[in-house]
Amino acid sequence: xxxxxxxxxxxxxxxxxxxxxxxxxxxxxxxxxxxxxxxxxxxxxxxxxxxxxxxxxxxxxxxxxxxxxxxxxxxxxxxxxxxxxxxxxxxxxxxxxxxxxxxxxxxxxxxxxxxxxxxxxxxxxxxxxxxxxxxxxxxxxxxxxxx
Amino acid sequence: xxxxxxxxxxxxxxxxxxxxxxxxxxxxxxxxxxxxxxxxxxxxxxxxxxxxxxxxxxxxxxxxxxxxxxxxxxxxxxxxxxxxxxxxxxxxxxxxxxxxxxxxxxxxxxxxxxxxxxxxxxxxxxxxxxxxxxxxxxxxxxxxxxxxxxxxxxxxxxxxxxxxxxxxxxxxxxxxxxxxxxxxxxxxxxxxxxxxxxxxxxxxxxxxxxxxxxxxxxxxxxxxxxxxxxxxxxxxxxxxxxxxxxxxxxxxxxxxxxxxxxxxxxxxxxxxxxxxxxxxxxxxxxxxxxxxxxxxxxxxxxxxxxxxxxxxxxxxxxxxxxxxxxxxxxxxxxxxxxxxxxxxxxxxxxxxxxxxxxxxxxxx
Numbered sequence: 001x002x003x004x005x006x007x008x009x010x011x012x013x014x015x016x017x018x019x020x021x022x023x024x025x026x027x028x029x030x031x032x033x034x035x036x037x038x039x040x041x042x043x044x045x046x047x048x049x050x051x052x053x054x055x056x057x058x059x060x061x062x063x064x065x066x067x068x069x070x071x072x073x074x075x076x077x078x079x080x081x082x083x084x085x086x087x088x089x090x091x092x093x094x095x096x097x098x099x100x101x102x103x104x105x106x107x108x109x110x111x112x113x114x115x116x117x118x119x120x121x122x123x124x125x126x127x128x129x130x131x132x133x134x135x136x137x138x139x140x141x142x143x144x145x146x147x
Numbered sequence: 148x149x150x151x152x153x154x155x156x157x158x159x160x161x162x163x164x165x166x167x168x169x170x171x172x173x174x175x176x177x178x179x180x181x182x183x184x185x186x187x188x189x190x191x192x193x194x195x196x197x198x199x200x201x202x203x204x205x206x207x208x209x210x211x212x213x214x215x216x217x218x219x220x221x222x223x224x225x226x227x228x229x230x231x232x233x234x235x236x237x238x239x240x241x242x243x244x245x246x247x248x249x250x251x252x253x254x255x256x257x258x259x260x261x262x263x264x265x266x267x268x269x270x271x272x273x274x275x276x277x278x279x280x281x282x283x284x285x286x287x288x289x290x291x292x293x294x295x296x297x298x299x300x301x302x303x304x305x306x307x308x309x310x311x312x313x314x315x316x317x318x319x320x321x322x323x324x325x326x327x328x329x330x331x332x333x334x335x336x337x338x339x340x341x342x343x344x345x346x347x348x349x350x351x352x353x354x355x356x357x358x359x360x361x362x363x364x365x366x367x368x369x370x371x372x373x374x375x376x377x378x379x380x381x382x383x384x385x386x387x388x389x390x391x392x393x394x395x396x397x398x399x400x401x402x403x404x405x406x407x408x409x410x411x412x413x414x415x416x417x418x419x420x421x422x423x424x425x426x427x428x429x430x431x432x433x434x435x436x437x438x439x440x441x442x443x444x445x446x447x448x449x450x451x452x453x454x455x456x457x458x459x460x461x462x463x464x465x466x467x468x469x470x471x472x473x474x475x476x477x478x479x480x481x482x483x484x485x486x487x488x489x490x491x492x493x494x495x496x497x498x499x500x501x502x503x504x505x506x507x508x509x510x511x
Contacts, residue, residue, distance in 0.1 A: 046457045048429035049199040049224070051399075064296050067198065069224035069455075074198050076296040097428045097457055 007038060009134055010104050014124035016080035017133050022104065023080055023124055025117065031086060032117070034079070035108040036068075036099055039137045044070035047096045052077075052088040052109060059083060061120050065110055068096070081120035083112035153370040154185040155355065158232065161193035161217040162391035163383065167375075168301055169222050169293075170382045171240040176299025178242065180379060184260075184362050184370060185238040186355050191231030192311075193217040194318060198224045198293075199426075201400040204320060211318050220396055223291030223303050225278045225455065226432075227319055233309035233340075235354055237261060239362075243300035256365075257302040261288055263361030265306075268345050268354070276452040276466075280304075284444030284474075285339035286451060307340040308354055321432075333434075337447040405431055410490035416479035423458070423491040430458050430492070435484075445474040449484070458492035460485075 009015070013022040020040030025032045041047070049069040059065060059079040066077040066088075089108050092098045098107040114120060125133050159167070164187065174180035194216055196205050202218060205227040211218055230236065239257055258274055265272045265280070265287070272280040272287055280288040286307075293301040312334045321333065342349055363370050375383070390396045405426045412419045419437040423430055433453045435446050449470045456462055464485050471481035 046429075046462065048455055048457065049427060051199065053399075062296075069197075069199055073292040073294060074222060074224045075294040078296060093427070095428050097459060 007134070007138060009037070009130055011127075013037075013104065013130075014121060014126045015130045015133065016124055017137075019078050019080050021077075021080045021109075023121075024104075025114070025121070030113060032081060032083065032112050032114050033108045034081075034110045034112065035103055038103055039134055039141070041100055041103060042138075042141055044068075044073065044075065046070060047099045050093050050096045050099070050109070052090075052093060054079075054085045054088070054110070057085055058115070059085060059112065061123070077109065079110075079112070080124065081112065081114055082116055083114040085110065086113055087111035149368050150181075150371050151366060151368040152181045152183040152373040153359065154183055154187070154373060154375070156185070156187045157351075158190040159187055159236075160190060161195065161219040161230075162387045164189055164193075164236065165195070165219055165221060166383045166386040166391050168236075168238040168240065168303060169295070170379065170386050171238070172293065172299035172301035173295045173297045174299070174379065174382065175240045175242050176244070176295050176297030180240070181373075182241045182368075183239075183373075184359075184366075185236070185240070186358060187236045187238070188232050188234065188351065189230040189236065191233075192314065192318075193219065193230050194227060195219055195221050195230055196227045197291075198222055199400055200227060201405075202397055204405070207318055207320055214314075214318065216318060218397065219391055220399065221291070221303070222295075223293045223301065225289060225291050228289060228305055229311070229315045229318065230305060231311070232351070233307075233311075235306045235308055235351060235358070237302075237304040237306065237358060239300075239302040241300050241302075243294050243298045257292070258290055258304070259365035260362035261290075261304050261306060261358065263365055264354070264358035265341070265361075267357040267360060268341065268349060270341060270344050275448070276454070276456070278455065279451055281448065281451070282339055282344060284442070284448035284451075286337060287339050287341065287344075306354065306358075307338060308349065308351055309340045309342045310334075310338060312338075336443045337451065408491050408494040410487050410494060412483060412487040412490065414479050414483040416483075419479065419483060419487045421487045421491040423488070425458055425492065428458055430454055430456055433488070433491075435487075442474065442476070445470075445477050448473065453488070458488075460489050460492075463488045463492065 013024050015022050020037055022035050022037045023032050047068050047070040052066040054065040060082045063079045064076050065079050068075055092107055171180050171183050194206050196202055206218055255274055262272050272282050275281040278290050279286045288304050288306045291303045316331050405424045407424050409422045417438040422434040424432040430453045433450045452466050452470055467481045467485045
């Protein structure tokens, strides 16, 4: 379930366009939170299971960190940035509906201490680039929805 | 028309069969293997649980071992299935890059091949919910899609040419049914086989030929018979050793305990009892009974539509509304059915136990 207005991207997020994951960097703690953005949620449908099991403590961009089952499709979650894993959100494992109900707050997935933030963040979209990307994705999804 | 590789094999061992599908999908994602359609059967018999299911809850492991039945875990989601020589596996392995759309649309696109094949044998199957092809409300094929870490896409289907219902009831655990005769009846009202519909003389080669034709048409592709190359064989052997032959993979469930709850509702049409098993906010299984008059296929259809769906009131209402449209002759209202299901869903507390992991990361 995605609430009204969920197509608006929070301004403080960066987005990995291929993984459809958001990244929120907190400069005070030096940690980055990662979650599934509304475009990803819309493409996948309702998520019914989430497993967060990073294969390593130090992830590289593209390293698997979990699996989710949504509307019968299972999909591997791949890290949008590299870094040391400091937390996984067990609340979303116990209740995957958090992903749809609170995608940018309680529905986060993973917290990292980025290792090469300057380099990795260059692959993420923010601001008007993110908005343009999201608009194109929504248009494509809407077109598919209406056949 | 593009060329797709066609692989055809039979009597696969559980671990090898699963590893083959996954490796071919991964390699399709990286471009190391061509798009492939694999039609195969497992050696009789094996039990395959879904990606997030708890093996001990789904399978009578002692009975399976005594009968020599292998137990393994699929990379795709959904429920537990019994596979053998009378169930045909269909694996479509393709690069997911450039293949967009929602899972339902992807599934529908891929399911066209199975539907066309069954149609050629005189069976009119339709897509239901998230994971079934059904005929008259009864399941004839289970479907699943898995997107790999390399961007490959594995579409999987298991088609029921025939089914040993007695063996299935003996080995698989039901969350609701304590008595085997009841379990047999429950399986019979929820499933149907190709041989029941198209005659006992339908053979597996005939089904394979029909599916080849169906997929050739739905994919607009020329299916070229081929075989695994050396690199693929090595990768499959490695995947068996690293994953599918390991205890760790068999134990790799979602780590969330299911909860059961029962709700009863008196309606003008009779009483309605709903028993639901919920995992992480989704229905894992639903059993509906009562003293009403309804086609058993209609009830089986509703139970199947609810499986693996979110147990949120708006989702329940939408599922029941779609179901009621299909079965207008059922004598109780969609509103009452929704109310009973919602009551059962809300009565099942989350209170989930999350399996600790060995990673040094904390879990919030």
